[in-house]
């Protein structure tokens with residue numbers, strides 16, 4: 001029902017429109033007819049992409065799987081929609097002339113290159129794809145500054161921090177960031193209780209409904225590790241403390257020099273941070289996301305268990321060392337999660353694989369995009385080549 005009356009107008013491109021963030025972005029566009037979708041992309045889910053394309057009538061759609069792209073070209077032959085394919089196609093969707101903002105909602109390091117292209121084309125970025133900042137934060141932040149574009153966080157914690165910083169004129173006033181974590185489905189368990197965890201167990205997130213990769217990453221605390229690094233680039237501080245907050249109501253906080261703390265609260269619903277990134281600095285109404293405090297008898301905060309969930313301490317080490325270490329952390333995890341989902345790596349093997357990749361490749365300070373992709377390849381090779389041994 002695209003009938004909500006609003007002055008608000010926005011032309012956007014949605015990279016990863018068939019995923020969890022992508023479909024919720026389209027839900028917001030369905031609600032606010034002022035949001036028009038200029039381009040959209042999927043990797044292989046052309047059934048859903050075709051439906052989305054017929055509903056939102058973008059100028060261009062991209063399918064990164066080239067065989068599937070050819071199938072979609074035939075399916076959409078009766079429309080004016082241009083179908084493009086592969087990495088170049090994704091870059092085209094990211095830099096399409098008519099869009100003002102690009103929502104980066106693809107999963108993994110695949111988000112880095114199109115985000116660079118979007119920034120070069122002077123698009124604001126509504127950034128869901130945290131891997132972009134984890135692997136290329138130094139490149140992205142510099143490019144964004146040079147091209148005078150905004151990086152608006154979609155990740156709920158970073159949106160909360162961003163919202164908490166509205167009105168803060170001097171970032172030097174920030175004492176620390178308090179990044180909240182749900183703790184995932186295995187909170188309170190020790191390592192010996194995690195030996196036989198299956199993908200089905202790890203896919204049951206207590207509070208959030210997300211794509212498979214980020215759900216597994218939430219259970220290992222890899223996701224929180226990626227978010228610590230993401231926060232460093234977004235808010236220019238390494239003073240970031242993770243707090244386990246089981247209820248996922250406080251989405252993160254900023255502590256200032258005078259020990260005053262500002263937080264953003266709400267029910268766990270990604271539509272709010274997505275919408276705020278699209279409407280910033282304005283706020284528009286949203287249905288069905290009111291928080292009723294009386295339903296919560298307590299909001300609790302605890303230290304994370306970095307011994308059991310050692311991926312979080314590996315992320316802090318990647319943050320401290322910088323260079324290609326965060327890429328090794330991220331890419332080893334992408335490969336390890338892929339193996340775990342296919343039953344070829346144990347659950348605890350995920351953090352072991354990350355550590356091994358991080359230790360095996362020498363660091364490069366201030367890496368170029370080519371260095372980042374070489375590190376990505378090296379990490380994947382290490383993880384895939386050792387997977388059989390590790391399973392035993």
Ligand code: NDP
Pocket residue numbers: 015016017018019020021022041042043044045046064104105106107108110128129130131154155156208209210211212213214270
């Ligand atoms: P999903 O797995 O649900 O969706 C991923 C999207 O990317 C799909 O459109 C998928 O297409 C596409 N895609 C998959 N692989 C590739 C590839 N190699 N190249 C190009 N496109 C690809 O992921 P989410 O929506 O959960 O997450 C997207 C990003 O947002 C991630 O970086 C995640 O960390 C971040 N994020 C997600 C949150 C959430 O609530 N889901 C919260 C905060 C951040 P297809 O459908 O065809 O496979």
Ligand code: MG
Pocket residue numbers: 155156157227
């Ligand atoms: Mg998050």
